[in-house]
Amino acid sequence: MSADAPNERRLRLRAVLNAQSTAILVVCLLLVAVGAGLAYTTHVDPGTETESRTVSSLTVESEYRHSATVTEPNAVFETGTVLDGRDTYFTRVAPELDVDVATSYAASTAENVTVEVGSTLVIRNVGEEGTVYWRETEPLASETVSGVSPGQTVNASFALNSTAIDGRVASIEEELGASPGETETFVTTEVAVDGSIGGVPTASTQTLDMTITHGGDTYSVSEPGVQSDTTERTEPVTVEREYGVLRSFGGPLLLLVGLVGAGGIGYATREYDLALTDAEREYLSYRDDRAEFAEWITTFRLPASVHERPTAEAGSLRDLVDFAIDNDTGVVEDPETGAFHAVSGEFVYTYRPPAPAVEGDGEGPADADAITDADPGPTAAASPDAAATASAPVGDGDSPDADGDASDVDVPKEEDVWDADSRPTDADAEDSDERDDGA
Numbered sequence: 001m002s003a004d005a006p007n008e009r010r011l012r013l014r015a016v017l018n019a020q021s022t023a024i025l026v027v028c029l030l031l032v033a034v035g036a037g038l039a040y041t042t043h044v045d046p047g048t049e050t051e052s053r054t055v056s057s058l059t060v061e062s063e064y065r066h067s068a069t070v071t072e073p074n075a076v077f078e079t080g081t082v083l084d085g086r087d088t089y090f091t092r093v094a095p096e097l098d099v100d101v102a103t104s105y106a107a108s109t110a111e112n113v114t115v116e117v118g119s120t121l122v123i124r125n126v127g128e129e130g131t132v133y134w135r136e137t138e139p140l141a142s143e144t145v146s147g148v149s150p151g152q153t154v155n156a157s158f159a160l161n162s163t164a165i166d167g168r169v170a171s172i173e174e175e176l177g178a179s180p181g182e183t184e185t186f187v188t189t190e191v192a193v194d195g196s197i198g199g200v201p202t203a204s205t206q207t208l209d210m211t212i213t214h215g216g217d218t219y220s221v222s223e224p225g226v227q228s229d230t231t232e233r234t235e236p237v238t239v240e241r242e243y244g245v246l247r248s249f250g251g252p253l254l255l256l257v258g259l260v261g262a263g264g265i266g267y268a269t270r271e272y273d274l275a276l277t278d279a280e281r282e283y284l285s286y287r288d289d290r291a292e293f294a295e296w297i298t299t300f301r302l303p304a305s306v307h308e309r310p311t312a313e314a315g316s317l318r319d320l321v322d323f324a325i326d327n328d329t330g331v332v333e334d335p336e337t338g339a340f341h342a343v344s345g346e347f348v349y350t351y352r353p354p355a356p357a358v359e360g361d362g363e364g365p366a367d368a369d370a371i372t373d374a375d376p377g378p379t380a381a382a383s384p385d386a387a388a389t390a391s392a393p394v395g396d397g398d399s400p401d402a403d404g405d406a407s408d409v410d411v412p413k414e415e416d417v418w419d420a421d422s423r424p425t426d427a428d429a430e431d432s433d434e435r436d437d438g439a
Contacts, residue, residue: 025262062103066210091217103153109197120187141157162219187210286316309343312350329342339352
């Protein structure tokens with residue numbers, strides 16, 4: 001990286017700050033306003049919001065517990081064996097199903113709680129679209145218990161005889177003379193819990209069904225398992241609003257960034273002259289052109305004979321590159337002087353870049369003549385007569401000499417280029433040593 005690169009970066013930073021200082025200041029002030037507002041509403045006056053607080057909570061759990069006792073002798077089960085919790089029972093050996101509906105509740109505090117359980121057997125014939133053709137109900141059990149404590153279980157028991165149910169269904173269908181739909185048998189149970197929960201009057205109801213499917217020699221039981229329902233009583237309460245971590249830290253951070261940015265841009269505009277001089281703008285324009293047209297520029301030394309030609313000065317590197325492209329020639333950068341040359345016809349077209357501004361003075365080169373003297377090229381080498389005949393190229397890129405032709409350009413050979421190099425060689429150094437010894 002060249003020594004001028006940091007200086008160029010500072011120039012570009014000054015240019016941006018000078019052009020956008022107002023916009024940057026406005027953005028910083030907006031950050032200050034937003035950050036201050038967020039910080040104030042988050043940490044100083046967060047405000048309030050309304051939430052729902054649970055005053056009381058009542059959870060009721062109910063389930064069917066069923067079993068069947070073997071009453072007929074058989075080769076598998078002994079008489080009196082209790083078959084419980086099965087999905088399928090045998091009609092011949094255990095036709096009667098014993099059912100318990102177990103209900104309990106949970107609450108933090110409870111008073112005067114009453115639990116009511118009522119079960120009903122339902123037999124009905126239902127069509128495909130839910131049409132009920134006939135329906136018969138039979139109460140099975142009803143249990144009411146007062147003063148039930150949390151966790152205490154209330155049981156309502158009853159028995160179902162599968163053989164008797166099959167006989168009842170057959171009798172109804174025989175009386176009706178037809179069975180258009182499908183016959184269903186199930187037990188429905190209503191559970192009601194009422195009392196003072198957490199000092200608040202609370203009531204909860206629950207319904208659960210158990211289906212019994214008859215298959216001739218077997219019958220199946222399908223029940224929902226433990227069914228749990230929760231009833232809550234809430235009341236609105238006013239609480240202080242809370243915010244997340246992002247807003248809690250984001251507000252002060254935005255405020256800090258805005259203050260630092262506004263202070264920095266204010267200090268820079270007050271203490272420093274951010275406006276670029278003409279020389280600095282010209283230098284940045286040259287650097288932009290150099291980067292844009294880098295592929296059109298090569299770097300090597302031209303032989304001295306080329307610099308003996310009349311010279312035309314280009315106003316910018318862009319103009320020189322455009323001219324070179326129009327005239328099908330290349331642009332050469334001299335590695336020693338930094339000047340750019342294009343050879344076309346009898347002329348050497350030259351652009352000498354401005355020197356970077358001296359760090360700290362904010363101006364261009366202190367001595368413009370020093371830049372000119374640094375290039376020992378065409379202008380110094382050309383005779384007064386030759387310089388008098390030189391003129392700037394016309395707009396179409398042709399040579400000022402109407403009879404000139406690009407084919408007449410004297411392109412130096414490689415050996416001529418190196419012969420023209422005036423730098424001392426190793427052989428010159430040896431000759432000098434021999435002369436010193438002879439002396």
